[in-house]
Amino acid sequence: MTVTYAEKLARMPGYQAGVPTGQAPEAIAAGGIAQLASNESPRSPHPKVVEAIARAASSMNRYPDPDATLLRRRLADRYDSQPGNIAVGNGSCDLLLAAASALCEPGDEILYAWPSFSMYPYLPALTGAREVRVPLGEGDALDLDAMATEATAATQLLIVCNPNNPTATHHPATEIGAFLEKVPAHVTVILDEAYIEFQTNDDPDASLDLTADFPNLVVLRTFSKCYGLAGLRVGYAIGSSNFRAAVDTVRQPFSVNALAQAAGAEAILHQDDVLARVEATVAERIRVQEGVTELGLAVSESQANFSWIDLGDSDEAAVLAGLSAADIAVRAGAPLGDPGHIRVSYGTAEEDDRFLTALAPLLS
Numbered sequence: 001m002t003v004t005y006a007e008k009l010a011r012m013p014g015y016q017a018g019v020p021t022g023q024a025p026e027a028i029a030a031g032g033i034a035q036l037a038s039n040e041s042p043r044s045p046h047p048k049v050v051e052a053i054a055r056a057a058s059s060m061n062r063y064p065d066p067d068a069t070l071l072r073r074r075l076a077d078r079y080d081s082q083p084g085n086i087a088v089g090n091g092s093c094d095l096l097l098a099a100a101s102a103l104c105e106p107g108d109e110i111l112y113a114w115p116s117f118s119m120y121p122y123l124p125a126l127t128g129a130r131e132v133r134v135p136l137g138e139g140d141a142l143d144l145d146a147m148a149t150e151a152t153a154a155t156q157l158l159i160v161c162n163p164n165n166p167t168a169t170h171h172p173a174t175e176i177g178a179f180l181e182k183v184p185a186h187v188t189v190i191l192d193e194a195y196i197e198f199q200t201n202d203d204p205d206a207s208l209d210l211t212a213d214f215p216n217l218v219v220l221r222t223f224s225k226c227y228g229l230a231g232l233r234v235g236y237a238i239g240s241s242n243f244r245a246a247v248d249t250v251r252q253p254f255s256v257n258a259l260a261q262a263a264g265a266e267a268i269l270h271q272d273d274v275l276a277r278v279e280a281t282v283a284e285r286i287r288v289q290e291g292v293t294e295l296g297l298a299v300s301e302s303q304a305n306f307s308w309i310d311l312g313d314s315d316e317a318a319v320l321a322g323l324s325a326a327d328i329a330v331r332a333g334a335p336l337g338d339p340g341h342i343r344v345s346y347g348t349a350e351e352d353d354r355f356l357t358a359l360a361p362l363l364s
């Protein structure tokens with residue numbers, strides 16, 4: 001007899017690392033690799049956040065606060081919400097997984113656009129729910145009308161990634177509101193706003209106002225991108241108290257570690273720093289989008305911290321190999337669902353220059 005594993009393992013997509021694994025991040029940077037494959041921030045966390053992590057470090061003999069009381073209270077203050085409506089997770093991916101296990105039985109439906117975030121296909125694989133993928137519309141933007149139409153009596157979870165990863169497009173909150181009017185009230189809609197701070201169409205908090213009108217709406221956000229805390233793993237969801245209770249029931253009590261709680265609680269206080277980070281990102285966005293366009297390539301309209309580039313006649317594998325030889329890591333389009341594309345995160349100005357310079361001679 002040999003050990004057998006659950007049949008669902010065969011359905012799991014698996015994660016491909018953005019850069020070769022086994023090296024510490026500082027070694028990757030010191031080795032001159034431009035890490036533009038994971039939509040991280042090129043900037044370190046705010047110094048006060050680093051101090052808060054250091055302060056918390058000496059109490060690591062204790063378990064973290066299972067209620068993440070301080071972090072949830074600070075988030076509630078920042079967003080004019082109630083701590084009871086806020087769930088926190090070990091990254092927002094933790095909350096996506098918990099939402100699927102709390103909401104879905106085999107045979108239910110989970111609906112999302114495609115290409116979209118590479119994490120979503122885990123949710124049907126894990127729960128036995130049926131996956132419904134809705135193709136993107138014009139300009140590689142979400143086709144919200146088609147998504148609303150696909151929702152059925154069996155749909156338990158509908159995920160809207162806005163701005164969408166990997167295509168970087170964004171729909172203003174008014175369009176999200178009109179979409180929510182069309183979605184049946186039994187469907188939990190997760191609005192995944194990992195990149196919301198970077199968009200300039202809207203007040204970044206406009207979507208949160210929709211939670212008052214739509215109790216089935218959950219707004220999902222993270223400290224991983226704009227706040228520069230990807231390594232710590234902390235994200236949050238603002239929705240109903242029932243949603244919060246449900247995701248807490250299916251997870252272990254200590255899903256957010258004490259360092260992450262301390263960091264998040266401090267980071268949320270520094271909104272001036274968020275604005276500075278967004279400004280720097282938007283400056284790089286304009287440069288990279290223009291630079292790529294000047295090379296004769298098409299890009300979708302980015303409202304995020306990365307560009308989605310159509311390589312046209314150029315060979316994706318050859319471009320990736322050429323960039324890799326120049327120590328520049330970007331994301332391949334094929335595994336993301338659209339061959340002939342690459343996704344590149346904005347780095348420092350120096351890294352973005354390196355990317356544009358290296359890309360030019362690789363195009364055919």
Ligand SMILES: *Cc1c(COP(=O)(O)O)cnc(C)c1O
Pocket residue numbers: 039090091092093094117161165192194221222223224225230233234235
């Ligand atoms: C990066 C990203 C996240 C963030 O995941 P964390 O687990 O919070 O690091 C969530 N959703 C999307 C679409 C992302 O691209």
